[in-house]
Amino acid sequence: MEIKVNQLSKTYGDNHALDQVSFTLEGNKIYGLLGRNGAGKTTFMDILSGQMLASSGDITIDGENPFENQRLTESICLIKEANNFSPELKIKQVLKIFAYFYPNWDQEMAEELLETFNLKQSAKVKTLSKGMESALGITTGLASRAPITVFDEPYIGMDAPSRKMFYDILLDDYQENPRTIIFSTHLIDEVSLMFEEVIILKKGAVVLQESSEELRAKTVAVSGPKDKVDAYLVDKDIIQRTDLAGSSMAYAFGSRKEAEEAGLEVEGVPVQELMIHLTEKKKGA
Numbered sequence: 001m002e003i004k005v006n007q008l009s010k011t012y013g014d015n016h017a018l019d020q021v022s023f024t025l026e027g028n029k030i031y032g033l034l035g036r037n038g039a040g041k042t043t044f045m046d047i048l049s050g051q052m053l054a055s056s057g058d059i060t061i062d063g064e065n066p067f068e069n070q071r072l073t074e075s076i077c078l079i080k081e082a083n084n085f086s087p088e089l090k091i092k093q094v095l096k097i098f099a100y101f102y103p104n105w106d107q108e109m110a111e112e113l114l115e116t117f118n119l120k121q122s123a124k125v126k127t128l129s130k131g132m133e134s135a136l137g138i139t140t141g142l143a144s145r146a147p148i149t150v151f152d153e154p155y156i157g158m159d160a161p162s163r164k165m166f167y168d169i170l171l172d173d174y175q176e177n178p179r180t181i182i183f184s185t186h187l188i189d190e191v192s193l194m195f196e197e198v199i200i201l202k203k204g205a206v207v208l209q210e211s212s213e214e215l216r217a218k219t220v221a222v223s224g225p226k227d228k229v230d231a232y233l234v235d236k237d238i239i240q241r242t243d244l245a246g247s248s249m250a251y252a253f254g255s256r257k258e259a260e261e262a263g264l265e266v267e268g269v270p271v272q273e274l275m276i277h278l279t280e281k282k283k284g285a
């Protein structure tokens, strides 16, 4: 499903949570939606999933507006960092509601995931720990098989092995059932290899939308003797640089080939570093 965002703005008083944002997601990809606290990620996801009205501009999904649009809302599953379920419900009842709401719901997968995460169907939501509640969110998000599945920091309280399980299951399932997955997270380095495209927001505006492949092609981590690194960096936009005893290491926008020809060690730039560079406060900003 194609998502078109056109001059989208959301204001709270004089605070521009989203400021005339325009971009297109062609769909059937795993997208990383990144940005510092308050950049506008949650606001965007709430409007996309039809739960909030924009102040101006619009989002269309295959040409339709998602706000209170029954046909579209059953195609979009939004899992937030908390409060996805009524506390009084039993897990079994949560699954029933999702099964009713999402036409592609996979009950077998949901039951398998509950076992993987050691969740009992008879347990009430209010008795779950933070990590267990997140695991239930992930279970319902994945088993919904919604054509657009949105995860907004979905793993609060989950330990590292559980998060790793989630990433592995998501990737396996995505290979078999391609769909649009939008993933917002601050644990960027943990998940960045999953992203096929990255969108970075800064103060309600898009500062980068690029496929991971293009990002890898146009950014390099170089290291070597300081003079060689200096020469390579002369006309480059530097993301970060460290000098130590005659050697230098730098992340920069530049070509891998040119760096290799300059006799430098070359690797990829972590997406997290790129995000920090693109969203850091500039002097006077």
Ligand SMILES: Nc1ncnc2c1ncn2[C@@H]1O[C@H](COP(=O)(O)OP(=O)(O)OP(=O)(O)O)[C@@H](O)[C@H]1O
Pocket (backbone or CB within 6 Å): 012, 015, 016, 017, 035, 036, 037, 038, 039, 040, 041, 042, 043, 044
């Ligand atoms: N209900 C609200 N009332 C007033 N301001 C709000 C409201 N919701 C969000 N905002 C403001 O809108 C801006 C964007 O918030 P949003 O929650 O979309 O950011 P975010 O990128 O999801 O941040 P985080 O990474 O911290 O979750 C922030 O400045 C925030 O203070």
